[in-house]
Amino acid sequence: MLEIRNLAFSAENEADKVDIIRNIDLNIPDGRFVVITGPNGGGKSTLAKLIAGIVKPTEGNIFLDGKDITDLTITERANAGIGFAFQQPVRFKGLTVLDLLRIAKGKNLSVSDACQFLSEVGLCAKDYIHREVNASLSGGELKRIEIATVLARDVRLAVFDEPEAGIDLWSFQNLIRIFENMRKSMENRTIIVISHQERILNIADEIIVLADGAVTKQGPRDEVLPAIAEAHFATDICQKLA
């Protein structure tokens, strides 16, 4: 169970304070597939980073299985079973795909096991396993490798920030299959996916809509999805500006 209580994050600008996450409360029970959606700039990535420990909250607490993890470092949270796939994956000069997967796995990982993870994300393993994770990889390739690093860790709570971005149509089914496999292989594993894609929303157990730093809707897919279809949240910002 992931519990978020009164969580707030604000960033200091030169003059004023900008509230990016405004006192959010959330309960995500084990074994759920949750999709967080909402307008650009709504605070989705920030919430994910708060969960992974990359950003420290200005207020509030986060509990994993009843344990307060608010003060844990990124490393400690990783070791507590939290995995995070970045919206914009990081490139490394010199580290190969195999190096990264080995670091992710945390122990000796054979080349053939590493290849398994690459095949799962639809990359031909032998072409990629010894490639450097540098600027020579395309955006979509990098995104798939990012997903593979989370698969290799076999985490208890996985957060994917727009995993489908830059991934071609053909692999969409593949991506959905990855999520299904992840759920099958660990019963109580929680998967949180940040996405704007209807096809991902369609497979969610639960949908959370985050706009302007606050949860505006939350509930089972069948309740939230029709509501989203009606409210064109993309236009909210324009209305606000007007």
Added chain:
Amino acid sequence: MSKLDAVQLQLLREVADLHEIPEGAYNLRSNGESAGRRSTEHIEIVSKSEGSGIDIHIKAGTKNESVHIPVVLSESGLKETVYNDFYIGEDCDVLIVAGCGIDNCGKQDSQHDGIHRFFVGRNSHIRYVEKHYGSGNGEGKRILNPVTEIYMDENSSAELEMVQIKGVDSTKRTTTAQLKENAKLIVRERLMTHGVQTSESIYRVELNGDGSSADVVSRSVARDNSYQKLDACIVGNAACSGHTECDSIIMDNGRILAVPSLEANSVDAALVHEAAIGKIAGDQLIKLMTLGLTEAEAEEQIIGGFLK
């Protein structure tokens, strides 16, 4: 190599990956003296008359053979300058492994200045691997000032891999190259300095023949209070292409001066240089920490990969 003690054997492993007598031709220099040598049918090693080094003659047409010429110094206070000349005939394809390991447990400085000249014949290819390594905890400094001069004939190619990762207190590395028509030079340098070490690395590559090319890439890491100067110059005197890249990570109070430069004396010379210095990117550390590494472990992985 039975004459060598444990320290000397350790140095040999570090600089030449040697665990036993290498195959092929070799010359081992230990504490200022020859400690073993073998010439082969195609590769002849002879002492210079003044005793200040060796000449290595590689016969035309020699393929898939190697020469190892490691140097180890384990006596404190030893200072030497050694001249090694490589005469590589036409149509060869050889691997040359040099390298110097210094262990200094004493109070006096130990210094080895190896001056290597390569005359690469037409259509020949050489791969040259040079590793420098220092160990020992004496106050005496470990100093290495290698000079590498390469003269490349038509259609020849040379790949240079120069590595200095640990333990050398002070180094001034000078590499010069002159390339004739269609000759091709590739240099990969890896440097790491720590403590209060200083390192100066100078390249001057002259592209004299049409179709010649050079690619000089230096990756370095300066940690603690160390200082590095990287000075890579490519001169284009013909219809040639040259690329130089200095890519560095600084940590702690490390300092780096990178001075890549280009000189074009022909309108058909195409030359490019790049230089970048910066600390380890924060998002790289964060990514590896989300995979379970501590910050220090993440740093080690990033540097290890960068210098690989």
